[in-house]
Amino acid sequence: PTPEKWQRVDAYLTELLVGHDPGLDQAVAEQNDAGLPAIEVAPVNGKLLHLIARMSGARRVLEIGTLGAYSTIWLARGIPDGGRVVTIEAEPRNAELARANLDRAGVGEKVEIRLGRGADVLPTLEGGEPFDLVFIDADKESNTIYLDWAARLGRPGTVVMVDNTVRGGEVANPATENPQIIGVQRGLEMLGRDPRFDATAIQTLDAKGYDGIAIAIVV
Ligand code: DHB
Ligand code: MG
Secondary structure, eight states: OOHHHHHHHHHHHIIIIIOOOHHHHHHHHHHHHTTOOSOSOOHHHHHHHHHHHHHTTOSEEEEEOOTTSHHHHHHHTTSOTTOEEEEEESOHHHHHHHHHHHHHTTOGGGEEEEESOHHHHGGGGTTSOOOSEEEEOSOGGGHHHHHHHHHHHSOTTOEEEEEOSSGGGGGGOTTOOOHHHHHHHHHHHHHHHOTTEEEEEEEEEETTEEEEEEEEEEO
16 A cells, blocks of 8 residues: 555544543653654554553553653553553653653553663562563564563463564565664564464554564463
């Protein structure tokens, strides 16, 4: 399809099935005003995260890569009162903006922002209750490290989702030298081979272009 066609379809689906919400809309506006990249998930995919949280009955959610907390708000709204989202963000300025966006959206009490790089913060989460859902959306070079922690901090049945698994189709280019694409490839290879996971992935075409999301269960 031409970009005009799929952008129209995305706008149509978003209007019909996602709609508008002041907390989410303002989070995006604040993120844009602050000059952060507009790389939050598309509204249809935010809703997907939210629905999967609800469908899986998740109470404890781990997110790696907060940015301005757009996906975090969706996830927090998908878990019951008393549930918790732990979200990891490496950039202090993003974490500050995320905190304001979460509070403004009314989910501040459900969300704990852990400041630092994933590889440093994740080991500090050991020993707590297992996470029911893990959303990986940070530096793609570290996807295998994040998947390993998702399995370790999860339990059989934990849902794991990985953003940006198609990258305009580059994921299927075996000759790529882009370290981010290579990171995505290594992550998908791990999902295919590591006995701790059973997984699939879908290609997505939406407001953010041509990309994809992997969905796995911890076995
Ligand atoms: C990009 C998009 C993302 O969703 C992300 O997590 C990182 C980067 C991008 O388009 O560059
Ligand atoms: Mg992403």
